[in-house]
Amino acid sequence: MTALSITGVNSEYQGVRVLDGLDLQMEQGEILALLGPSGCGKTTLLRAIAGLQPVSSGCIHVQGQCFNGEGNFTPSEQRGVGMIFQDYALFPHLTVADNILFGVTEKDSFRRGALLEEMLTLVKLEGLEKRYPHELSGGQQQRVSIARALACKPKLLLLDEPFSNIDSQVRGELMMEIRAILKSRKVSAVFVTHSKDEAFVFADKLALFKEGRIVQHGTAEELYYSPAERYVADFLGRGNYVPVQVVDGFNVDSPLGQLVSTSELTWPSQYSGEVLLRPQQLTLEPDDAAAGVIRDRRFLGNFCHYQVEIASQLLEVRSQLTQLLPGQKVQIRAEAHPLVIF
C-alpha cells in the first residue's frame, strides 16, 4: 500500500511559490528523507503533510485517505500523523509519562500504564517516567518525543531535522537506534534534513529538493552514482568536472587520457560533455615525466587531500599517499567505474 502520495502540490507564501508542483510516492514502512539546503521547501512539505501549512493546489493522500485537495481539508488534529520537532517540543510542565500519554485517547488506566511501559522500553527510558524534560539530556528528550509520537500509533511519522541538536558524538548511534525502532514497528516515516550524511544513514530513499521542486527521488546509491543533474552530484559530495568526448559505448577521451566506463554509455560517440570524477575515484602516482603538478596539500589523517593542476585545470584528489609535496609532478588516473557525463 502507498503510505503517502503527493500529486501536483503547490504552496505559496507571501506571493512566493515555496512548493512547485510536487509529486511523490512512498511505500508503507519506508523511511524517506527530504533532503536539500535551507529554504528549499522541504520543511514546508512536511508541515503541509501534517496540515500545519496551507497548500494552494494539489492532493495529499495518506494511506489512501485524502487530506488535502478535491475540496477537502482535514485539520491537523484529525489526520493521525505523528510529528517530531527539531526542538523536541516536549511540554516542560509535564513529566515524561504525561508527555508520552498526552495524545493517547485510551481511558482505561491499566491499558494506559501498559502502553507507557511499552513505550519506555521501546526507547530505553525505563525508570525515567517521573522526570521532567529539563532533567534529561538532548538524546533522551528526543527519545521521549519519539515515544510520544509513536504512542498515538500514527499512520505516518514526520521528523523535522530531528538530529540537528544532538552532539555529533552520539548522533550516529541515536540515528541507528531510532531507525531500528521505526523498522521494528514498521512505521512509515518522512524525515527532513539538510545533511546528506544523515539522509544516507537514516533513510531508505531520498528526495532531493531544489527551490520547491524535487530534482531526484531514489535510493542513496541511485542518487550518488547516477545523479540526474550536476546539482544532485554536487549536493551529495565534492566532484571534479573534466571535459570529455565520447569515443564509443565504454570509452571517452579526456585530458587524463582515455577513461573506461564499467557500464554502457548512453551518449552517442563524438558527444562532448563533462565527466564527474569524485576525489576518491582518482589515483596519484609520482612521475617526473607526467603532466600533473601538485599545487596544494591538506593532511587529513588517513589520507591527504591534494589539488592537482593538469591541462590548466585544478582537480581535487583524495589519496592514501600522504608524502607527496606541492610542486611534485604526478600521474593522475581515474578508476574504471560507471561514468557520469553531463
Place this chain on the structure above:
Amino acid sequence: MILGLPKRWSVSAFTLAGLLFTPFIALVIQALMPDQAVFGHLMETVLPTYIQNSLLLILLVSIGALLLATPAAWLVARCDFPGRSVFQWALLLPLAMPAYIVAYVYTDMLDYAGPVQKALRELFGWQSPADYWFPEVRSLGGAAVMLALVLFPYIYLLARTAFMEQSASLIHAARVMGCSPWRSFWRLNLPMARPALAVGVALVAMETAADFATVSYFAVPTLTTAVYDTWLGHGSLSAAAKLSVIILLVVFALIGMERFSRRKQQLYQKNSFHSGLERYALAGVKSLAASGYCALLLLLAFLLPFGILLDYALDYFEYSWTPEFFEYSANSLLLSALVSVLCMAIALILLFIQRISPDDRDALPARLASFGYALPGTVLAIGVLAPLTLADFGVNDLYALFDQRGPGLIFTGTLFALVFAFCIRFSAIAIGSLESSYKRISPSMDMAAVTMGEKPLGLLSRVHLPLLKKGLFAGMLLVFIEAMKELPAALLLRPVGYENLATYVFQYVSDEQLEYGALAAIVIVLVGLVPLIYLNRSLEQEN
C-alpha cells in the same frame, strides 16, 4: 497556528478589540459635533496658552529627566563606587511616587509659610516677601521639576540597560586606539545609547502629557486640565472631545518617536558580547562625587518626600486611621482586582486567537486593544462617556417604548464606566506582559499538541495555561498597581459618592490637607513599589 480554524474565533477577537477601541472613534465623532461655540471661545481666549503650557511642560520635563537620569545610569552601569549595588535598584523607587504627592510635599516645605523660607527669614532678618526673592514652587517650572523627579527612572532604566549591553570589544577597541574613558563616553557610549534615551524621553513625555493632578494642584492650565474643566465646568462634551483630539495628536507623535527609536535601539544593542565588560573603579573625589550625586537624587526624588509622608502619617495617625480609609482601600482593592482579572482575560483571548489563527490579520485585535494605553486618563474618560451616555439613553428609550420605567444610568451612573475605562487603558499592559511569556513557548509545542489530536480549547487549557501561569500573574500584578494609582479617569467617571484611595488622596491634596490622607498616600506608594521589586529581579536575572 491551526489551519481551517472556524471564523468565529477571528470574529470574537475583532469584536472584543472593537469594543476596546470605541473611545477613539467616539472622540473623533464627538469632536466633529457642534458645541455651542465653547471651543471657538476657548480658541480665541485661553487655548493658545494651554497648548503652549503643555508643550513647554513636556519639553522641560524631558530635558530635566534626561539630565537627571543619564549620568546616574552611566555611573551605575559603567563605574564602581560605594553604594553602587544599592543605587542600581533604589533609583527606580521614585517611579512609585505619584507626582502630585511629591508636589504637595515640596510646596509645603518651600512656600512662604514653609520651614525653608522661615529659616531663611530668621537667618537674614527679612520681614516680608518684598525683602527677598525665592522661586515660586507653584509654577510651570515647579511642576516640571516635580514631574522630572518622579519620571526620570524611565530614562534611567533604559539607559542603564543600554550602557550595560554595549559591546565590551567596541569599548576596548576605542581604548586601544587611545580614547580615554571620558572621551569614549562622549564618542561611543552616549551616541550608542541615544536610541534608548529617546525611547525613555518619549515615555516621560507621554506621562507628562497625561499628567493631570500635578498641574491641577499647581493651577498651571494645560490641555489635560482644560479637558477636565470644559467637561465639568462648561458641560460641553464636544468641546472637551475637541481638546482631547489635540492631546491625542501630541501623544501619537510621541508614540511614533518611541516606535522609531525602539527599532533603532535593536540595531544598536544586538550582537553585543557581554563577556569581560569591566567597570571603571572610581577612587577618591570621583567616587565621592558619584555616590553623592546618586544619593542626592534618591533623597530628593524619594527619601525626603516619603519621609515627610511618614511623618505626616505618624502625626495625624488618628485622623487617618478612619472607617473611610478602610472603605476606600477596599474600593481600590476590589476595583483593581476586578480590572486586573478582566484585562488578563482580554489579553489571553486576543493573544491566543492571534497565535492559533493562520490568518495574519488576526494579529490586529491585540494591537488595536493596546492603543488604549496611549489615552491620558482625562481623554479616555471623555471617550468613554460619549458612547456610554448613548447606550444609557438607548436602554432607557427601549424601556419607554414599552411604557416601562427605565433602569436609569446603568452604564455611566455605575462602576461599569470606571471598569470599562480601566480595561481599555490597562489591557496594553496585560497584553505586553503576556506576549513576552507567549514568545517563550515554542510554536512547535502547538504543532505537537495539534498533531496529537488536541483541539484549540484543549491546547489552551493543557499546554498554554500551565506555561503562561507566571506571565499571567505578573501581568495581573502590573495592571493591579496601575489601576490603584490611576487618578484622572477615576475622578471623571466615578459614580456619585464613590471614592477610592487615589481620589481620596487627591481630594486632600486639593484641600491642602494631605496630612489627613497621608496613610492612604503611603498605601499607594507601597503598592507601587511591588512592581519595582519584580522589575529589578528580572533585570538582575538578565545580568
